[in-house]
Amino acid sequence: MKKxxxxxxxxxxxxxxxxxxxxxxxMVLSFNASKSRSRWGGFTLDWYISLVEDxxxxxxxxxxxxxxxxxxxxxxxxxxxxxIGMQTMRRKFRRLILxxxxxxxxxxxxxxxxxxxxxxxxxRMTMGFRTVLLAHITFNIPYVILSVMxxxxxxxxxxxxxxxxxGASPLYAFFRITLPDLMPAIxxxxxxxxxxxxxxxxxxxxxxxxxxxxxxxxxxxxVKKGIKPEIYALSTLMFVAVLLLLWLVNYHPWTxxxxxxxxxxxRSVPGIAxxxxxxxxxxxxxxxxxxxxAADYNDPNSLFIYNAGEYIDPDLLDEFEDETGINVVYDxxxxxxxxxPKVESGAARYDLICPSDYMIEKMRKNDLLKPINIDNxxxxxxxxxxxxxTARSFDPDNTYAVxxxxxxxxxxxxxxxxxxxxxxWSILWDEKYxxxxxxxxxxxxxxxxxxxxxxxSANTTDEKELREATELLEKQKPxxxxxxxxxxxxxxxxxxxxxxxxxxxxxxxxxxxxPDLDYVVPKEGSNIWxxxxxxxxxxxxxxxxxxxxxxxxxxxxxxxxxxxxxxSTPNTAARELIPDEDIKNSNIAFPDxxxxxxxxxxxxxxxxxxxxxxxxxxxxxxx
Amino acid sequence: MRKLWQSMNKKSSLLSGPYLIxxxxxxxxxxxxxxxxxxxxxxxxxxxxxxADITWFVNLKSLGLSLVFSLISTAVCxxxxxxxxxxxxxxxxxxxxxxxxVFILPMWMNSLLRTIAWQNLxxxxxxxxxxxxxxxxxxxxIINKPPAIVLGMVYDFLPFMVLPIYNAISRIDRDVINAxxxxxxxxxxxxxxxxWPMSLPGVISxxxxxxxxxxxxxxxxxxxxGGKILLIGNIIEQMFTQDSDWHAGSGLSIVLMIFIVIxxxxxxxxxxxxxxxxxxxxxxx
Numbered sequence: 001m002k003k004x005x006x007x008x009x010x011x012x013x014x015x016x017x018x019x020x021x022x023x024x025x026x027m028v029l030s031f032n033a034s035k036s037r038s039r040w041g042g043f044t045l046d047w048y049i050s051l052v053e054d055x056x057x058x059x060x061x062x063x064x065x066x067x068x069x070x071x072x073x074x075x076x077x078x079x080x081x082x083x084i085g086m087q088t089m090r091r092k093f094r095r096l097i098l099x100x101x102x103x104x105x106x107x108x109x110x111x112x113x114x115x116x117x118x119x120x121x122x123x124r125m126t127m128g129f130r131t132v133l134l135a136h137i138t139f140n141i142p143y144v145i146l147s148v149m150x151x152x153x154x155x156x157x158x159x160x161x162x163x164x165x166x167g168a169s170p171l172y173a174f175f176r177i178t179l180p181d182l183m184p185a186i187x188x189x190x191x192x193x194x195x196x197x198x199x200x201x202x203x204x205x206x207x208x209x210x211x212x213x214x215x216x217x218x219x220x221x222x223v224k225k226g227i228k229p230e231i232y233a234l235s236t237l238m239f240v241a242v243l244l245l246l247w248l249v250n251y252h253p254w255t256x257x258x259x260x261x262x263x264x265x266x267r268s269v270p271g272i273a274x275x276x277x278x279x280x281x282x283x284x285x286x287x288x289x290x291x292x293x294a295a296d297y298n299d300p301n302s303l304f305i306y307n308a309g310e311y312i313d314p315d316l317l318d319e320f321e322d323e324t325g326i327n328v329v330y331d332x333x334x335x336x337x338x339x340x341p342k343v344e345s346g347a348a349r350y351d352l353i354c355p356s357d358y359m360i361e362k363m364r365k366n367d368l369l370k371p372i373n374i375d376n377x378x379x380x381x382x383x384x385x386x387x388x389x390t391a392r393s394f395d396p397d398n399t400y401a402v403x404x405x406x407x408x409x410x411x412x413x414x415x416x417x418x419x420x421x422x423x424x425w426s427i428l429w430d431e432k433y434x435x436x437x438x439x440x441x442x443x444x445x446x447x448x449x450x451x452x453x454x455x456x457s458a459n460t461t462d463e464k465e466l467r468e469a470t471e472l473l474e475k476q477k478p479x480x481x482x483x484x485x486x487x488x489x490x491x492x493x494x495x496x497x498x499x500x501x502x503x504x505x506x507x508x509x510x511x512x513x514x515p516d517l518d519y520v521v522p523k524e525g526s527n528i529w530x531x532x533x534x535x536x537x538x539x540x541x542x543x544x545x546x547x548x549x550x551x552x553x554x555x556x557x558x559x560x561x562x563x564x565x566x567x568s569t570p571n572t573a574a575r576e577l578i579p580d581e582d583i584k585n586s587n588i589a590f591p592d593x594x595x596x597x598x599x600x601x602x603x604x605x606x607x608x609x610x611x612x613x614x615x616x617x618x619x620x621x622x623x
Numbered sequence: 624m625r626k627l628w629q630s631m632n633k634k635s636s637l638l639s640g641p642y643l644i645x646x647x648x649x650x651x652x653x654x655x656x657x658x659x660x661x662x663x664x665x666x667x668x669x670x671x672x673x674x675a676d677i678t679w680f681v682n683l684k685s686l687g688l689s690l691v692f693s694l695i696s697t698a699v700c701x702x703x704x705x706x707x708x709x710x711x712x713x714x715x716x717x718x719x720x721x722x723x724x725v726f727i728l729p730m731w732m733n734s735l736l737r738t739i740a741w742q743n744l745x746x747x748x749x750x751x752x753x754x755x756x757x758x759x760x761x762x763x764x765i766i767n768k769p770p771a772i773v774l775g776m777v778y779d780f781l782p783f784m785v786l787p788i789y790n791a792i793s794r795i796d797r798d799v800i801n802a803x804x805x806x807x808x809x810x811x812x813x814x815x816x817x818x819w820p821m822s823l824p825g826v827i828s829x830x831x832x833x834x835x836x837x838x839x840x841x842x843x844x845x846x847x848x849g850g851k852i853l854l855i856g857n858i859i860e861q862m863f864t865q866d867s868d869w870h871a872g873s874g875l876s877i878v879l880m881i882f883i884v885i886x887x888x889x890x891x892x893x894x895x896x897x898x899x900x901x902x903x904x905x906x907x908x
Contacts, residue, residue: 015726022778026739085635112653115876118656134649335865
């Protein structure tokens with residue numbers, strides 16, 4: 001068996017490279033000054049600094065630790081008690097309980113997550129820290145039971161009986177003799193629960209609500225937005241923390257005792273536990289000065305906002321908090337289609353949401369909105385009359401919606417990669433640009449592109465026309481590099497693709513970052529959209545919401561917000577403040593609508609039609 | 624033992640009460656809600672329609688794709704993990720815990736971060752292509768294509784295959800192997816007629832530990848598939864979070880559970896050795 005040692009070593013090394021190369025890559029990239037992943041732009045610690053400054057990630061990290069600690073602790077208590085109780089049960093009954101215990105471990109996480117989500121909705125519980133905690137306890141208990149149960153078989157009954165003989169009461173004997181014997185198993189159950197809770201994404205994804213993120217869900221939503229080197233920095237820190245922890249456990253003198261294989265593991269467990277508890281306590285103290293981990297909707301001095309990704313200057317939120325003392329809980333959605341069911345089911349509560357035209361119409365028709373009292377918001381006079389008029393197409397009396405941003409949908413292209421003039425959607429079907437095209441991963445926008453190219457209305461419900469559009473999109477699929485939403489921006493800046501379907505608001509920003517890019521609204525026509533703030537029916541912080549809208553409509557604030565997000569503002573007073581004449585009169589940001597034809601706002605097509613569109617879109621996306 | 628506990632306190636079985644209520648409330652009832660949603664229509668009537676939705680072309684295609692991807696990634700994991708487990712078991716004597724630890728350490732990294740790492744490696748202008756172009760080699764373009772997803776599954780779940788196989792092999796008595804060699808079996812013969820059969824329980828539990836999560840994932844296909852590849856997990860996720868069509872989503876979940884149950888039954892049949900424990904318990908050891 002000593003033969004082939006070289007080959008075996010070689011195999012081990014190859015596997016090590018396979019396992020560690022991705023992690024090391026992230027670590028190296030975390031020090032890369034350039035956002036690009038293939039070019040080294042010099043050494044920097046900037047990403048670590050901005051990671052620490054990014055309140056969102058830090059508070060998600062705290063939440064994750066608190067959640068893991070609480071859920072592991074409660075699961076340990078419940079699980080250990082259950083194990084003790086089961087000792088006196090009839091065998092049949094005990095086996096039944098153990099069988100039930102196995103279900104969450106063996107079942108797919110997605111089914112567990114979905115089933116708990118349905119339970120919480122059926123029980124009319126608001127999704128948030130509480131529901132996630134319940135879910136985590138549920139999948140943690142089995143780890144405790146499976147760790148503690150076998151230990152009972154190894155208990156030495158003689159010492160216990162000796163204690164009884166010496167006059168100890170059963171309860172006293174239990175706490176002095178049995179429990180210390182069980183302790184290593186209980187602690188390892190606790191630790192297993194703790195790590196499972198830390199790592200969980202899927203179950204949290206289904207049971208979380210507004211203003212609540214664990215590290216996993218935060219990472220997931222950040223990644224969907226584009227390249228974030230802070231995430232690399234975070235990975236590096238996490239990996240180093242794990243290494244440190246393992247080193248402590250295995251080599252540090254006060255955790256290292258007997259090196260007898262089986263026992264050693266148990267002995268080291270209190271060491272890990274001690275380290276963990278210290279971490280928790282430290283973060284608990286730190287979180288005292290930061291924002292609270294679990295947002296409470298019942299706090300009258302708060303404001304819950306639900307907005308699209310990267311759709312406000314975060315400094316303005318801080319400024320608003322400083323100015324008014326109101327605690328803002330700010331949450332982001334990826335697409336309106338994801339936002340809607342959360343609000344409709346009441347699973348997540350907000351005071352202000354920023355949807356687009358057709359979605360506002362849908363929410364209005366489904367009686368989900370509360371009228372906004374414009375008289376209480378003096379600064380709304382800065383919003384141009386033409387935008388109120390556009391808003392009337394989906395909100396006839398301007399009762400519910402306050403215009404926030406508007407724009408068109410078009411093609412962003414890289415002038416160095418595309419040689420012909422771009423003026424038609426048809427270029428997205430050109431074989432020449434195979435794997436160079438980025439499409440919007442949103443039903444209405446994708447369908448609109450195909451429908452407009454075919455010369456139909458973006459609001460058609462004609463089955464034949466929709467079929468044709470679906471088939472056209474299916475034909476396009478082999479040419480498409482990816483269906484993405486916010487990532488179009490970073491990918492186009494990074495020269496990952498030649499053509500991308502994008503909103504006009506991103507054009508100014510991306511052109512600033514990469515001068516080779518240009519934006520065009522194709523001649524066949526496109527979508528013109530208007531995003532507005534609305535108040536859901538069950539909102540309770542009405543006054544705070546009015547204050548916020550007034551704040552946002554102040555010309556200086558609206559201008560700064562425009563400068564940050566670069567989406568066209570309907571605030572005419574703010575537009576006057578733009579110093580750069582090119583942008584103030586830009587054809588992209590403020591196009592002359594009288595010269596463009598075929599621009600349509602989306603209208604709400606009805607629930608059944610929405611589902612039908614979704615299923616057509618899935619048909620396109622299914623490989 | 625049981626007698627001892629009875630003597631201690633007859634009422635101690637009440638201690639299981641809270642957990643019993645908990646497991647009924649948070650394990651049993653939720654599953655029944657899924658069942659209920661799957662078999663009832665908009666107006667509460669009984670229907671098989673939603674479970675039958677799996678025969679829709681799109682759903683069937685995604686399920687088929689999930690099955691193919693998870694079978695391939697399970698097979699690749701097995702092929703990579705078995706030799707690795709053997710080498711670890713052989714080299715490991717004495718310093719085994721550290722060597723093994725090195726190979727399962729990546730598991731402690733957040734699983735999303737590990738998948739994202741591959742996205743960075745595989746992008747058109749990603750790290751691998753950066754290296755390849757520096758060496759004037761043709762670029763590798765598998766991101767948003769099936770190989771990237773299979774790669775992601777193999778990478779994410781490989782440790783779940785290595786651990787149980789390693790446990791099973793390192794438990795084999797060296798004397799048995801030596802006896803086989805003494806009786807004239809060569810290395811290959813020993814492997815196939817002694818080591819392999821004895822490690823089978825580990826192999827089977829490794830297979831289920833890789834197969835089930837890869838069959839049901841929606842995260843890996845999401846991050847490495849560029850939205851171009853929908854697995855059955857993606858379809859279910861979208862039914863719940865986008866369509867909020869709980870009936871249809873539950874219907875497909877039930878179908879998915881059938882496959883999970885089948886793989887459980889297979890595992891149960893082979894997994895006779897009690898000490899190999901249960902699925903996820905071994906994950907984090």
